[in-house]
Amino acid sequence: xxxxxxxxxxxxxxxxxxxxxxxxxxxxxxxxxxxxxxxxxxxxxxxxxxxxxxxxxxxxxxxxxxxxxxxxxxxxxxxxxxxxxxxxxxxxxxxxxxxxxxxxxxxxxxxxxxxxxxxxxxxxxxxxxxxxxxxxxxxxxxxxxxxxxxxxxxxxxxxxxxxxxxxxxxxxxxxxxxxxxxxxxxxxxxxxxxxxxxxxxxxxxxxxxxxxxxxxxxxxxxxxxxxxxxxxxxxxxxxxxxxxxxxxxxxxxxxxxxxxxxxxxxxxxxxxxxxxx
Numbered sequence: 001x002x003x004x005x006x007x008x009x010x011x012x013x014x015x016x017x018x019x020x021x022x023x024x025x026x027x028x029x030x031x032x033x034x035x036x037x038x039x040x041x042x043x044x045x046x047x048x049x050x051x052x053x054x055x056x057x058x059x060x061x062x063x064x065x066x067x068x069x070x071x072x073x074x075x076x077x078x079x080x081x082x083x084x085x086x087x088x089x090x091x092x093x094x095x096x097x098x099x100x101x102x103x104x105x106x107x108x109x110x111x112x113x114x115x116x117x118x119x120x121x122x123x124x125x126x127x128x129x130x131x132x133x134x135x136x137x138x139x140x141x142x143x144x145x146x147x148x149x150x151x152x153x154x155x156x157x158x159x160x161x162x163x164x165x166x167x168x169x170x171x172x173x174x175x176x177x178x179x180x181x182x183x184x185x186x187x188x189x190x191x192x193x194x195x196x197x198x199x200x201x202x203x204x205x206x207x208x209x210x211x212x213x214x215x216x217x218x219x220x221x222x223x224x225x226x227x228x229x230x231x232x233x234x235x236x237x238x239x240x241x242x243x244x245x246x247x248x249x250x251x252x253x254x255x256x257x258x259x260x261x262x263x264x265x266x267x268x269x270x271x272x273x274x275x276x277x
Contacts, residue, residue: 003107003109004131004140006106007101007106007135008139009099009129010097010128010129011028012095012127012128013096013097013098013126014095014128016126017120017122017125017150019121020121023076024077025056025076025119027059027072028064029115029117029155030069030113033106033108033110034112035107035110040108042065043065043066045102047099048101049097049099053077058072069117110163111161113159114158115154115156115158120152126147126148129144129163142163168233172184172234176193179194191207193207193208218259220234220237221257223255223257226253236250
């Protein structure tokens with residue numbers, strides 16, 4: 001599982017659960033960043049909302065990191081309409097984001113949020129996680145989620161979610177965008193790979209953003225035919241798979257083993273080839 005360091009982080013909501021209200025609104029009780037499965041204290045971070053929307057009277061952006069599930073960040077879109085689950089993609093003019101800023105920067109490898117206290121139709125179901133390390137001049141999409149089945153239960157955890165990444169031994173084959181295979185140790189920044197979008201079981205072309213490696217690490221061994229009929233899989237304990245409609249860490253799959261591999265273990269971040277809004 002890979003991490004990312006940035007000063008600015010955006011939870012960019014691009015779709016909601018329903019359209020029962022006359023104007024498009026979205027809300028969450030809390031939005032949290034994690035490192036090594038631990039929630040990062042972000043109460044000192046400054047927060048803001050995109051200027052194409054108006055926060056609810058009780059929906060200030062600062063409520064999203066106050067540690068209180070009884071408060072919430074909530075906003076209404078000023079122009080256009082945000083998509084629902086049955087609509088197509090939307091444009092930057094009617095998406096909305098919750099932004100965090102830390103002057104010293106923050107390093108994280110996961111994120112999660114809690115549903116708010118009311119109106120399930122406002123729940124995010126499409127979103128991106130975007131980050132900037134240069135004062136907001138450029139933004140990188142660290143994760144992109146489409147049509148996620150956000151729970152209807154109020155004030156409830158959704159996630160955690162890993163950043164887009166691949167975490168396998170260096171000799172593992174990766175399917176490239178031209179439908180050829182390349183060993184992960186030979187993949188470089190800028191290469192185009194086929195990325196499995198686990199939340200909606202689709203495959204999109206993604207561009208490799210960065211890579212790094214470790215050696216002599218304990219990996220999960222998933223035998224052939226346990227979840228794939230192609231080959232044995234060796235991956236990190238927190239490599240996420242989509243099994244029977246649920247996200248599950250490799251270490252929690254029944255029937256796996258644990259081995260120490262001296263082969264190079266490589267993680268790389270990638271993003272789907274979609275506009276950064």
